[in-house]
Amino acid sequence: MNNASHYDFTKCFFELNGCTIKEKNPKHMTIKLTKEMDEALMNRPFYWHYMKKMNREGEPLSLSFKDISLGDAEEGIFLHAGTPKLQQIYQVALEKGYTTRLYEKVDSPSQNLALHPWLCINVKLTFRGKQSKDLLLSLGLNLINGALIHEAMNKFLDVPLTSSISDYTFPMTPLIRLESGYNRLLQHIEDYLSELDTQWADQSLSQLHYERKLLESFFQSKDVDPEQYEKELEQLHIRYQPRIQLSVANGGLIYLTNETSQKMLTNYH
Template identity: 65%
Template sequence: MKQNVYYDFTKEFFTINGCLIEEKNAKHMKVLLTRQMDESLMNRPFYWHYMKKMNREGDPMSLSFKDISIGEEEEGIYLHAGTPKLQQIYQTALEKGYITRLYESINHPTHNLAMHPWLILNMKITFRGKQSKDKILSIGLNLINGAITHNMMELLEHIKLIQKISDYTFPMTPMIKLESAYNRIIQHVETYLTTLDTDWAEQSIQQFNYEKQLLQKFFHSDDIGEEQYQKELDQLAIRYKPRVTIKIANGGLFYLSVHTSQNLLT
């Protein structure tokens, strides 16, 4: 991985969030933070509390960043995988992008068009056992008719989405409440997981039983005490017993035209 990907990401992050960026060259930038970004990144809660109390605008701070290849030529925070400030920026980006509301862009409709609401959840399924792996799912549920579709983000890749509803279109009122839709998606994913191959789980259990038998032999030969035996057994369970976890990465409410909604289901 080229080091400048961290620089490029940081530049794009601050541009999207409305910060003023001054670049001396392609590897060094000075960022004038917005008030929101200052509150998120600069750890000055008492200052901003005072500004709000006094009904004053306040003065956001500036930050300078540089690619790690630039050395000591310029002042600034080195941008590499272990930069604490970069990790903080990542976390802020995740928090700001956790929930969204977007609308399909409709150009020059000839009459008022109804927009179907969809709840879309992107999630990571983690399989842990003898071997570990992750699976990404993007599930959408139509809040009008209850239809569920996989690979939603891929299906929406070539559809222009905007933050404001287009002229002469209107969002339909959901027939399914968000809480119910969320639970339906989770139940759907749990059912889907039961259809997947379980060889990994069976191999994990076999390995756990094998390691447990070895541990019992050590215990019965008085090589380890009962307390130590239990600790080792607990560690084996953590390492080998199969388990599956579902973690929501992000999600949102997407309003799509009836035509697009129908195409997603075919």
């Protein structure tokens, strides 16, 4: 991400969170924070605690940001990858963006238009053993007909989405319950993993067996505390025992027209 992208992201973040933005030029902006954003970013817990205790509204602060190319000519926080405030904004965005609900933007449909609900989750699969690697999966499940796609977020990037529903459109009630849909996605991930090459796990187990034999030989030839042996053995298992960890990064409901939903399935395989 370049410096211009950092600036655009920051501007979009504050706009989506209801802050007032005033730009001096395309590379400098001053943001009037909302109370929520002040509490999240400005580290003033005692101030807001006092305001709540006194039953007062309080006054959110303002922040000024500038692209690093402006130098010292303007006041404000430089926006680049190492900016602490930018890292803080990213963290808040991640926390707020763990779940979402978005709608396809439809301009003046000729008749009332139904929107299909898609349950989307982004997961990280972490493979641990002799060697380690991460695998990212983005899955989407149509909660009307059960269609399932991979690389869902890449497909959704081409769709105009908004947090509010367009006029003359309405969200369809899911035929597949959210809990059931989520379990379907988890089952699909299990099936997906069962079809992967297990050579990495076989190599890990082989290495674990080899290291354990060496450890046993060493402790049999030395007068060593058995408790120490158990600790060493535990560390070997932590290092070489093959395992897969699944963590859900984020997810949400995305409502799409039937036409767009059909496009999601194009070239799925």
